[in-house]
Amino acid sequence: xxxTRRTLALGAASTxxxxxxxxxxxxxxxxxxxxxxxxxxxxxxxxxNRGVVFAADTINxxxxxxxxxxxxxxxxxxxxxxxxxNATQELISQLKVDAIWGPTNSGESLATTSIMARSKMxxxxxxxxxxxxxxxxxxxAFRLAPSNGQWDDAVRGxxxxxxxxxxxxxxxxxxxxxVTAAKASVEAFKKDxxxxxxxxxxxxxxxxxxxDMLRARTAGAEVIVVWSVSTGMIARMLNTxxxxxxxxxxxxxxxxxxxxxxxxxxSPKNWEKVYAVGYKSCSFDAAGKLPPRTxxxxxxxxxxxxxxxxxxxxxxxxxxxxxxxxxxxEVTGSSSSEAIIGYWNTLNPYPGYFGDYKFSPTxxxxxxxxxxxxxxxxxxKTGAFALAPGYS
Amino acid sequence: MLQSxxxxxxxxxxxxxxxxxxxxxxxxxxxxxxxxxxxxxxxxGVLGSMFMLRLGLPLVLxxxxxxxxxxxxxxxxxxxxxxxxxxxxxxxxxxxSTLAFALLIQQVTAIEWSTEPQPFPRLFGIGEGMxxxxxxxxxxxxxxxxxxxxxxxRRTLVGRAFLAVAEDNFAARALGLxxxxxxxxxxALAAVVGGLAxxxxxxxxLAFFANGPQLNxxxxxxxxxGGLGNNRGxxxxxxGLGLFQQAANFSVGGIFAxxxxxxxxxxxxxxxxxxxxxxxxxxxx
Numbered sequence: 001x002x003x004t005r006r007t008l009a010l011g012a013a014s015t016x017x018x019x020x021x022x023x024x025x026x027x028x029x030x031x032x033x034x035x036x037x038x039x040x041x042x043x044x045x046x047x048x049n050r051g052v053v054f055a056a057d058t059i060n061x062x063x064x065x066x067x068x069x070x071x072x073x074x075x076x077x078x079x080x081x082x083x084x085x086n087a088t089q090e091l092i093s094q095l096k097v098d099a100i101w102g103p104t105n106s107g108e109s110l111a112t113t114s115i116m117a118r119s120k121m122x123x124x125x126x127x128x129x130x131x132x133x134x135x136x137x138x139x140x141a142f143r144l145a146p147s148n149g150q151w152d153d154a155v156r157g158x159x160x161x162x163x164x165x166x167x168x169x170x171x172x173x174x175x176x177x178x179v180t181a182a183k184a185s186v187e188a189f190k191k192d193x194x195x196x197x198x199x200x201x202x203x204x205x206x207x208x209x210x211x212d213m214l215r216a217r218t219a220g221a222e223v224i225v226v227w228s229v230s231t232g233m234i235a236r237m238l239n240t241x242x243x244x245x246x247x248x249x250x251x252x253x254x255x256x257x258x259x260x261x262x263x264x265x266x267s268p269k270n271w272e273k274v275y276a277v278g279y280k281s282c283s284f285d286a287a288g289k290l291p292p293r294t295x296x297x298x299x300x301x302x303x304x305x306x307x308x309x310x311x312x313x314x315x316x317x318x319x320x321x322x323x324x325x326x327x328x329x330e331v332t333g334s335s336s337s338e339a340i341i342g343y344w345n346t347l348n349p350y351p352g353y354f355g356d357y358k359f360s361p362t363x364x365x366x367x368x369x370x371x372x373x374x375x376x377x378x379x380x381k382t383g384a385f386a387l388a389p390g391y392s
Numbered sequence: 393m394l395q396s397x398x399x400x401x402x403x404x405x406x407x408x409x410x411x412x413x414x415x416x417x418x419x420x421x422x423x424x425x426x427x428x429x430x431x432x433x434x435x436x437g438v439l440g441s442m443f444m445l446r447l448g449l450p451l452v453l454x455x456x457x458x459x460x461x462x463x464x465x466x467x468x469x470x471x472x473x474x475x476x477x478x479x480x481x482x483x484x485x486x487x488x489s490t491l492a493f494a495l496l497i498q499q500v501t502a503i504e505w506s507t508e509p510q511p512f513p514r515l516f517g518i519g520e521g522m523x524x525x526x527x528x529x530x531x532x533x534x535x536x537x538x539x540x541x542x543x544x545x546r547r548t549l550v551g552r553a554f555l556a557v558a559e560d561n562f563a564a565r566a567l568g569l570x571x572x573x574x575x576x577x578x579x580a581l582a583a584v585v586g587g588l589a590x591x592x593x594x595x596x597x598l599a600f601f602a603n604g605p606q607l608n609x610x611x612x613x614x615x616x617x618g619g620l621g622n623n624r625g626x627x628x629x630x631x632g633l634g635l636f637q638q639a640a641n642f643s644v645g646g647i648f649a650x651x652x653x654x655x656x657x658x659x660x661x662x663x664x665x666x667x668x669x670x671x672x673x674x675x676x677x
């Protein structure tokens with residue numbers, strides 16, 4: 001028989017095609033993990049990472065997903081969008097990952113989302129900026145944490161419905177996030193008929209917060225809503241409130257509950273009546289108990305993952321992100337981007353530890369708004385918080 | 393409100409004035425504007441917090457250890473960022489070298505210390521409200537530094553040697569003065585002043601790596617306002633800047649307060665380019 005180059009090429013191609021399923025069955029599921037593990041915003045990255053590692057170890061210890069092991073390929077972005085872009089390109093082009101979890105802060109995500117969209121890379125992230133989720137522009141991107149709009153809704157709902165405040169002061173820092181978030185918050189309060197009596201963007205390094213606090217008090221503010229990640233600025237505002245002998249409640253950004261604040265306030269009293277954005281799944285009820293599913297997760301983590309120096313929601317969201325990819329491969333039997341994205345679009349809901357995620361082809365904001373609640377800022381215990389007063 | 397403007401304005405102004413003196417002291421013997429001045433202020437706060445809160449040293453030992461470390465950084469600045477570029481002062485390479493060294497100090501602090509503000513200890517526990525030590529301590533420190541420098545420059549041989557080098561380093565060298573050693577000593581002295589600024593202002597500014605650029609920026613304004621090399625002008629400029637900044641915080645607030653400071657700065661420089669207390673120099677043509 002005459003073997004031509006054409007038949008040889010066809011034979012080689014068909015052999016490769018036939019061999020592919022068995023190769024895929026043995027190949028690990030490669031998940032890219034864009035983590036800010038060092039640098040200014042590394043605390044969440046370290047917390048998420050503990051959940052990621054625990055999820056991968058747990059799945060692999062149980063034999064993997066249909067025999068395929070989970071392989072986490074981590075790249076430390078240091079919170080730098082440039083490094084995040086480079087790492088994204090490396091994960092997609094060279095390392096050929098099946099899905100990407102992260103980045104975990106909005107500045108990086110704004111830089112990487114369109115790159116991932118171009119290569120149809122399944123991407124799940126917890127970043128809050130609303131514009132990062134757009135099912136038409138980025139059909140591959142899914143959010144498993146609340147958007148800033150959902151945080152804003154929770155803060156506004158608590159301020160107006162539970163604290164029943166009518167005169168509001170809204171304060172942000174002078175970063176891009178602080179300015180944008182404060183502006184959106186003011187507009188939403190006004191839309192709901194509240195009287196925003198004072199608005200300010202404060203330089204986070206300003207050593208004395210007396211001017212702004214005095215102006216807010218003079219304007220008659222009944223609540224101060226804070227949008228800032230600067231623990232220094234928040235602690236100074238709380239200390240000034242204490243010095244002024246003013247018991248106005250603070251409501252706002254999760255940073256109001258950051259552990260660093262404990263060492264910066266001049267008296268523990270200064271941290272009372274402070275309510276930060278939190279999550280039902282990671283909150284103690286009045287009896288001091290976590291929801292049953294979360295309690296079961298905490299028991300699983302015991303002895304494996306340290307919770308005393310991090311937040312429970314970071315660990316549980318990291319765990320859920322890896323589980324979402326694993327589940328997609330398990331159900332569809334494929335790690336192709338179409339299979340993973342297609343599966344995620346059908347989730348209604350997926351019962352994760354951080355929340356019950358619901359996705360559809362037209363809605364990729366998967367976190368339920370009613371799960372976003374306010375926490376008592378000074379009540380941290382093993383990474384979880386007590387619900388703020390007023391929730392039944 | 394007036395009390396708050398005075399207390400907070402004078403305190404912050406005194407820290408700015410001390411940073412301005414740091415700039416001036418380094419400039420006097422080298423003709424170099426070293427942009428490490430603000431970082432030395434930052435280090436004063438960070439090292440003070442580290443020695444006293446983390447390592448548990450008492451005030452005197454904590455202060456001494458902080459100032460020794462700052463002096464070492466000052467000497468390193470002279471060796472690494474200043475000496476190699478002295479031969480080409482007219483090319484202003486020192487801007488690049490001192491800024492690079494300042495950035496290095498800041499990044500190392502961020503990595504080794506923390507990127508979040510950390511507490512600074514109460515030093516004496518004296519005073520409350522507007523009379524709290526965090527407000528008057530920087531002012532007292534500023535006054536003590538001015539007094540000390542006046543004594544050094546006017547009453548001691550070393551101080552007079554500093555002045556001689558500052559006046560004309562070629563003539564000073566011709567007279568047999570160890571110009572190079574005096575320059576190194578002046579960088580150590582400047583670093584001690586910068587460290588004192590951060591230490592005295594630590595309760596107000598906290599131990600925060602990002603204070604460096606802030607102090608670099610606002611510490612430079614009194615230098616420009618008071619006239620380069622003029623310590624008395626720097627003190628008046630620094631205190632005036634602090635008061636104006638705090639008054640602007642009260643009257644216009646937030647972002648606009650910084651704008652107001654720089655608008656005033658630009659107007660003053662247009663009116664008096666040599667600084668309010670500087671003298672214009674003739675250039676031979």
